Amino acid sequence: MTTASESESRQIVENAGIPVSRWKIASNPDEALKAAREIGFPTALKLNAPSIAHKTEQGFVKLGIKTEPDLLNAAKELLENKVNESNLIVTEMLHGSREVIAGMVRDSQFGPCVMFGFGGILAEAIADVEFRLAPITSYDANDLISSLKTTNLLKEFRGEKAIDLDATIDLLIKLGELAADEKILSIDLNPLIVVDGLPIAADALVELQG
Numbered sequence: 001m002t003t004a005s006e007s008e009s010r011q012i013v014e015n016a017g018i019p020v021s022r023w024k025i026a027s028n029p030d031e032a033l034k035a036a037r038e039i040g041f042p043t044a045l046k047l048n049a050p051s052i053a054h055k056t057e058q059g060f061v062k063l064g065i066k067t068e069p070d071l072l073n074a075a076k077e078l079l080e081n082k083v084n085e086s087n088l089i090v091t092e093m094l095h096g097s098r099e100v101i102a103g104m105v106r107d108s109q110f111g112p113c114v115m116f117g118f119g120g121i122l123a124e125a126i127a128d129v130e131f132r133l134a135p136i137t138s139y140d141a142n143d144l145i146s147s148l149k150t151t152n153l154l155k156e157f158r159g160e161k162a163i164d165l166d167a168t169i170d171l172l173i174k175l176g177e178l179a180a181d182e183k184i185l186s187i188d189l190n191p192l193i194v195v196d197g198l199p200i201a202a203d204a205l206v207e208l209q210g
Contacts (some may be wrong), residue, residue, distance in 0.1 A: 001185055001207055001208070001209065001210075002050065002207070002208050002209075002210060003050060003051075003205065003206075003207055003208075004050065004205075004206040004207070004208055005048050005049055005050045005052070005085075006046060006048050006052075006089055006203065006204060006205070007023075007025055007048050007087075007089055008050070008206065009187075009204040009205050009206040010023060010089075010201075010204045012178070012184070012187075012204075012206050013178070013187065013189065013201060013204050013206070016174045016175075016177065016178050017170075017174050018171055018174050018175070018189070018201060019167075019171070019198065019199070019200045019201065020200065020201040020202075020204060021091045021092050021094050021193075021200055021201065021202050022039050022091065022092045023039075023089055023090065023091040023092070024038065024039065024089070024090050024091075025048070025087055025088070025089060025090075026075070026087060026088040026089075026090055027087045027088070028075070028079070029071075029072045029075035029076050029079070031088075032045060032071060032072075032075040032088050032090050033068055033071055033072055033075070035090040036065070036068070036071050036090050037068075039090060039091070039092050040092065041065065041066055041067070041071075042064050042065055042066045042093045043065050043071065043090055043091065043092060043093060044061065044062065044063045044064070044065065044090070044091045044092070044093055045061075045062040045065060045071065045074050045075060045078060045088060045089070045090055045091075046060060046061050046062075046078075046088065046089045046091070047060035047061075047078045047079070047081060047083060047086055047088065048086060048087050048088060048089045049083045049084065049085050049086035049087075050085060051083060051084060051085075052083060052086070060078060060081070062074040062077075062078065063093065064093060075088055091202070094193040094195050094200055094202050095193075095195065096160070096193045096194045096195045096196075097157070097158055097160060097194075098153060098154070098157060098160070098163070098193075098194040099118075099119035099191035099192065099193050099194070100116065100117065100118060100119045100154070100163070100168075100191070100192045100194065100199055101115070101116070101117050101118070101119035101129070101188075101189065101190040101191060101192060102114070102115060102116045102117075102171060102172060102175060102189045102190075102192055102199070103115045103175065103186065103187045103188045103189055103190070104134060104175045104176070104178060104179050104184070104186060104187040105131075105186050106179075106185055106186065107131075110133060111133065111134075112133070112134040112176075112179035113131040113132060113133055113134055114131065114132050114133075114134050114136050114141075114144070114172050114175050114176045114179075115129055115130070115131050116129070116130060116144050116145060116148070116168075116172055117129030117130060117148065118148060118150045118153065119190060119191040119192065126149075126150060128148050128149045128150045130144050130147045130148055131144075132144045132176075134175070134176035134179040135173070135176040135177055135179065135180070136172060136173060136176040137173070138169050138173065141168070141169040141172040141173055142165070142169055144172065145165070145168060145169070145172075154194075160194070160196075160197075161196055161197035162197060163194050163197055163199060164197040164198050164199075167197070167198050167199065168199055171192075171199060175187060175189075182209065183208055183209045183210075184206060184207075184208060184209075185207040185208060185209055186206070186207045187204070187205070187206050187207075188204070188205040188206075189201040189203070189204055190203060190205075191203065
């Protein structure tokens with residue numbers, strides 16, 4: 001089993017039609033600055049390499065960078081870690097007060113399953129996640145979403161639009177379709193930030209066979 005880098009993981013899910021936050025690869029601070037100017041501030045900066053799975057815990061993520069000097073400093077600091085085959089990912093900062101998680105796992109007993117649940121800082125405390133066998137139909141996806149205990153949090157909330165049900169169903173179906181590729185062992189989209197009702201992946205982690 002190998003863990004794909006975030007850039008590879010993003011490419012896999014993006015190619016399947018799953019929305020991800022706008023992003024660019026940079027190999028040095030100057031390229032990172034150029035990318036940030038194109039994407040727009042504030043921006044996020046991450047160290048990117050196949051050997052990095054949990055970037056936040058290792059201090060490899062810089063969020064909410066607002067100025068060009070701050071971005072250059074953050075890029076230099078991240079690259080000083082000297083991780084093999086590493087570069088930088090510059091991404092837009094998504095703004096939404098709700099986060100969900102979705103993914104695909106291969107269960108030893110049941111086979112490939114699609115997962116969806118409530119995300120963000122309360123994810124572990126709420127532990128509200130549901131699974132359905134892949135591939136899934138729109139009926140299955142709708143049933144999966146409505147089975148969540150916290151499904152009310154996906155309706156209109158604090159002046160924000162309800163989560164776009166059709167877009168979410170489409171995302172879950174596409175995760176199920178990716179399960180047909182046996183090289184893909186698992187997909188973790190955490191978090192998906194709900195922006196104007198649309199769930200958009202701010203991070204992606206794919207595990208591959210071999």
